[in-house]
Amino acid sequence: MIYLNLAVSAIMQGLIYAPLALGIxxxxxxxxxxxxxxxxxxxxxxxVCAVVTISGHxxxxxxxxxxxxxxxxxxxxxxxxxMHINPILSGILTMTAxxxxxxxxxxxxxxxxxxxxxxxxxxxxxxxTSNTVFSALTKKLGNPELSVSIITVFIIILxxxxxxxxxxxxxxxxxxxxxxxEMMVRSSSINADATRIAGIVMANALVGLSGALxxxxxxxxxxxxGTGMLVMGLAAVIIGQVIFGKRGxxxxxxxxxxxxxxxxxxxxxAYKINMPSYTVKLLSxxxxxxxxxxxxxKTKLAxxxxxxxxxxxAVK
Amino acid sequence: xxxxxxxxxxxxxxxxxxxxxxxxxxxxxxxxxxxDFITILGSNGAGKSTLFNAILGNFxxxxxxxxxxxxxxxxxxxxxxxxxxxxxxxxPLRGTAPNMTIEENLALAYTRxxxxxxxAVNKKDSxxxxxxxxxxxxxxxxxxxxxxxxxxxxxxxxASLLMAALAQPKLLLxxxxxxxxxPSAAQKVLKITRDIVARDNITTLMITHDxxxxxxxxxxxxxxxxxxLVLDISGEERENMTPSDLVKFFTERGGSLSDRTLLS
Numbered sequence: 001m002i003y004l005n006l007a008v009s010a011i012m013q014g015l016i017y018a019p020l021a022l023g024i025x026x027x028x029x030x031x032x033x034x035x036x037x038x039x040x041x042x043x044x045x046x047x048v049c050a051v052v053t054i055s056g057h058x059x060x061x062x063x064x065x066x067x068x069x070x071x072x073x074x075x076x077x078x079x080x081x082x083m084h085i086n087p088i089l090s091g092i093l094t095m096t097a098x099x100x101x102x103x104x105x106x107x108x109x110x111x112x113x114x115x116x117x118x119x120x121x122x123x124x125x126x127x128x129t130s131n132t133v134f135s136a137l138t139k140k141l142g143n144p145e146l147s148v149s150i151i152t153v154f155i156i157i158l159x160x161x162x163x164x165x166x167x168x169x170x171x172x173x174x175x176x177x178x179x180x181x182e183m184m185v186r187s188s189s190i191n192a193d194a195t196r197i198a199g200i201v202m203a204n205a206l207v208g209l210s211g212a213l214x215x216x217x218x219x220x221x222x223x224x225x226g227t228g229m230l231v232m233g234l235a236a237v238i239i240g241q242v243i244f245g246k247r248g249x250x251x252x253x254x255x256x257x258x259x260x261x262x263x264x265x266x267x268x269x270a271y272k273i274n275m276p277s278y279t280v281k282l283l284s285x286x287x288x289x290x291x292x293x294x295x296x297x298k299t300k301l302a303x304x305x306x307x308x309x310x311x312x313x314a315v316k
Numbered sequence: 317x318x319x320x321x322x323x324x325x326x327x328x329x330x331x332x333x334x335x336x337x338x339x340x341x342x343x344x345x346x347x348x349x350x351x352d353f354i355t356i357l358g359s360n361g362a363g364k365s366t367l368f369n370a371i372l373g374n375f376x377x378x379x380x381x382x383x384x385x386x387x388x389x390x391x392x393x394x395x396x397x398x399x400x401x402x403x404x405x406x407x408p409l410r411g412t413a414p415n416m417t418i419e420e421n422l423a424l425a426y427t428r429x430x431x432x433x434x435x436a437v438n439k440k441d442s443x444x445x446x447x448x449x450x451x452x453x454x455x456x457x458x459x460x461x462x463x464x465x466x467x468x469x470x471x472x473x474x475a476s477l478l479m480a481a482l483a484q485p486k487l488l489l490x491x492x493x494x495x496x497x498x499p500s501a502a503q504k505v506l507k508i509t510r511d512i513v514a515r516d517n518i519t520t521l522m523i524t525h526d527x528x529x530x531x532x533x534x535x536x537x538x539x540x541x542x543x544x545l546v547l548d549i550s551g552e553e554r555e556n557m558t559p560s561d562l563v564k565f566f567t568e569r570g571g572s573l574s575d576r577t578l579l580s
Contacts, residue, residue: 168435168436168437169434169435169436170423170427170433170435170436172436173416173420173423173424173427173436173437174424174427176413176415176416176420177413177416177420177421177424180413180414180415180416181409181410181412181413181414183410184410184411184412184413184424185413185424186394186395186398187372187398187402187403187411188398188424188425188427188479188483189395189396189397189398189399189483190395190424190427191395192395
């Protein structure tokens with residue numbers, strides 16, 4: 001039973017972070033850049049979602065979180081294309097600036113619970129927990145993690161389907177080609193700045209959605225929850241790639257989402273063997289480094305083997 | 317319907333106002349008639365590629381005007397000009413996206429003029445692509461789902477050429493587009509070039525370092541030196557010209573020949 005609970009918990013976490021993985025798949029694999037905006041846009045999605053949820057509109061809050069992420073992406077995209085600022089620096093600049101913005105969105109606090117003030121029958125002030133998109137189902141099932149998983153799995157399937165279709169349309173292949181050969185896109189009379197910005201905006205909207213889902217799941221928004229999100233998302237994308245292989249864009253999207261779940265299962269297993277929670281970031285970074293260095297290591301090993309065999313042959 | 321191109325008094329200086337100032341285009345004028353296929357000769361640094369970049373809008377010239385098909389495009393943005401101008405470069409990797417399939421590459425090029433279908437790759441367009449690929453005679457029509465990156469340089473350049481033609485440009489610019497290919501692939505791509513240009517009657521400018529090709533392809537040959545037009549031949553005068561005459565003319569002009577030009 002305890003393992004089942006752990007599995008449900010891991011799957012739920014994986015699903016909540018799946019939009020993040022999809023967003024990073026778009027930026028890292030399709031557009032072929034690393035976008036550090038992610039660390040800020042996740043929190044931006046979270047804080048905006050918190051404020052809107054508290055005001056009593058949980059569904060609208062998820063969309064607001066996406067719009068917030070999209071805006072952050074727009075800023076980074078403009079910095080990259082119109083100001084010709086190095087892509088990584090552009091992301092860092094937006095992420096840094098967002099810290100202040102997020103602080104202001106939360107009303108000058110570094111964290112905020114999803115609750116609102118009300119008067120009880122006796123006329124005293126009490127704090128009621130705000131409704132989230134998960135509230136109704138949780139009440140019915142009595143299991144918050146299961147109900148979050150059920151709702152998010154539908155969201156993720158919908159997202160994957162919409163994105164898979166989109167990347168087969170004319171604007172979609174223009175975005176894919178921008179990451180593949182930008183000069184070709186320009187000479188095909190397509191505004192490559194616009195397609196690049198569109199890709200970054202889409203990716204960060206997805207990241208903002210992850211932040212919003214996380215906010216409603218934990219009923220809490222925290223300014224510091226964005227650190228290392230790019231690396232975590234990257235780990236999910238890479239794990240997906242290892243399992244499914246590097247194939248077309250549709251498989252790539254699915255593998256990013258599945259990779260996100262598997263990544264969380266790995267993390268849960270790490271907790272299970274009593275690794276303290278602060279080791280998560282080190283573990284994520286190691287997974288990414290390991291996965292990225294496998295191709296290089298393979299070539300080096302093959303070379304070394306070849307050298308050994310031929311040297312051995314020469315002696316004979 | 318082919319289009320005319322007028323280049324009027326184009327001047328472009330690089331590093332203007334410094335001691336390194338270089339005049340890449342010096343009051344350069346050229347009238348290109350509709351359907352002209354002009355080959356362009358000139359030593360390295362003569363301004364050939366600068367001329368192409370000016371036409372493509374990669375920079376705006378210091379002076380002068382560019383008029384394509386009666387429209388002044390002097391100040392138009394590069395990607396907007398690309399709607400009517402296709403360009404092929406020496407590097408065969410430049411014109412295609414390696415991680416996308418042949419079909420998707422063609423679809424992207426076709427987007428400029430395609431029926432506005434929702435999906436980029438669809439049955440109707442695929443039939444057009446298949447037929448166009450079959451004409452290349454490289455067997456690519458049966459490999460439409462293959463990633464572009466798996467093709468050879470010659471095949472990719474041929475595909476780029478096809479993509480350029482699919483876009484039905486008013487003007488086709490070829491910047492030494494066969495220079496990086498092996499001799500037989502180069503011949504094949506040149507033949508395809510000739511066929512496509514003739515079939516669609518596209519106004520074309522082709523930069524080459526091969527004197528023989530310069531005279532045997534197209535209907536007019538020009539030579540550039542230090543950003544100026546120094547030779548412009550067509551018709552009978554061109555027919556009577558031999559590659560060695562061209563080399564002689566070149567040396568008399570005091571232009572320095574690159575090794576590649578001398579060897580070809």
